Amino acid sequence: MMSNKNLGSMGARLLTALAEENRQVFSIADAQRYLSAYADKPYSYAAANELLRRLGRAGWVVRLSAGRYALVPLTSGNTLTPQLNRYVIAREVLGNAPYYISHESAMEVHNLLTHPVGQVLVTTPRRLASREILGIPYRFIYAPPVGIWGNELRWVTPYEQVMVSDLERTLLDGLMRTDLCAGIGQVATALWMRHDELDGEKLADYAERAHHRAAAQRLGYLLELYGLGTPDLAARLLGLRGTAYALLDPLLPDEGPYLSRWRLRINIEPETLQSSIRT
Structure with missing residues (x-):
C-alpha cells in the first residue's frame, strides 16, 4: 500500500506536477528541475535523488534503470504497479x-x-x-x-x-529466428495477414542486406506457397540461396522431403501452413 509517510510537501508537489503533465517516466534531472522551480532556488541533484529514493520506498515511484523512474498513479491502489x-x-x-x-x-x-x-x-x-x-x-x-x-x-x-x-523487417527477423516468433507457422500467418501492405522490393532489399540465406529461402517458399509476390521478387530471392539445405522450421524435427528449388527441408506439412490462413 502507498504510504503518505515521508512524502512531504516537496514530494507531494513533485508527484502532482508529474501527474498534471502526464510525465509517467522521468529522470532525476527532471525531478531536480521541478523541485528547483517549486523551491524557488536551486535544488541539488543529490537531494532530488534522495527524495526519489524515499518516494520509491513509500511506493509512489518505481525505479526502471539508473536515474530513470516511473510514476505510480493514484489509480494503482495497492498494486504499486505503474500503468505504464x-x-x-x-x-x-x-x-x-x-x-x-x-x-x-x-x-x-x-x-x-x-x-x-x-x-x-x-x-x-x-x-x-x-x-x-x-x-x-x-x-x-x-x-x-x-x-x-x-x-x-x-x-x-x-x-x-x-x-x-517495420513490417518487412519484422517478418524477416521472424524468418531468421523462428524461435522468437513461436515458429514458422506464426510468421507465415503474419505474412498472409498483411501481404497486401508489403513492399516486395523492400523485402528483397532487406533479405539481401541481412545476408541470411535460410531466411531468404523460407521467404521465397512461403511467397510461392501463398501465390504472392512477383517473378522479379522470386528471382532475387532465388539468387540469395545457399548451397546447403535449411529447415523450413528450425523448431521442428529434422525430417521431411527436400525441395531443391528453395534449398529447404519441408519439415512441416504445407497443408498446415495453408490451413492457418483459412481460419
Whole structure:
C-alpha cells in the first residue's frame, strides 16, 4: 500500500506536477528541475535523488534503470504497479542505446498476433541480461550497431512512441529466428495477414542486406506457397540461396522431403501452413 509517510510537501508537489503533465517516466534531472522551480532556488541533484529514493520506498515511484523512474498513479491502489506501457519501459531501460522492439513483440505492435505475448523482446547492440520488470520478462537480443535498421517510430500509447521494426523487417527477423516468433507457422500467418501492405522490393532489399540465406529461402517458399509476390521478387530471392539445405522450421524435427528449388527441408506439412490462413 502507498504510504503518505515521508512524502512531504516537496514530494507531494513533485508527484502532482508529474501527474498534471502526464510525465509517467522521468529522470532525476527532471525531478531536480521541478523541485528547483517549486523551491524557488536551486535544488541539488543529490537531494532530488534522495527524495526519489524515499518516494520509491513509500511506493509512489518505481525505479526502471539508473536515474530513470516511473510514476505510480493514484489509480494503482495497492498494486504499486505503474500503468505504464511495457514497450515504453523497454525504451527507458535502454536509455540512449539504439534499439527496436522486435520479433514476436513487434508482431504484437503491428497487430499480427491472435494471442497475448508473455515477454518483451528488444534488439539492441547494448549487452543486457534478461530480467523481469514489474512482473514482465524482458529479453534483450544482441545485434551489432550495423544490424539496427529497418525500424520506425510507432505510437504505443496516446502520448508515447517507441522504435519498432517495420513490417518487412519484422517478418524477416521472424524468418531468421523462428524461435522468437513461436515458429514458422506464426510468421507465415503474419505474412498472409498483411501481404497486401508489403513492399516486395523492400523485402528483397532487406533479405539481401541481412545476408541470411535460410531466411531468404523460407521467404521465397512461403511467397510461392501463398501465390504472392512477383517473378522479379522470386528471382532475387532465388539468387540469395545457399548451397546447403535449411529447415523450413528450425523448431521442428529434422525430417521431411527436400525441395531443391528453395534449398529447404519441408519439415512441416504445407497443408498446415495453408490451413492457418483459412481460419
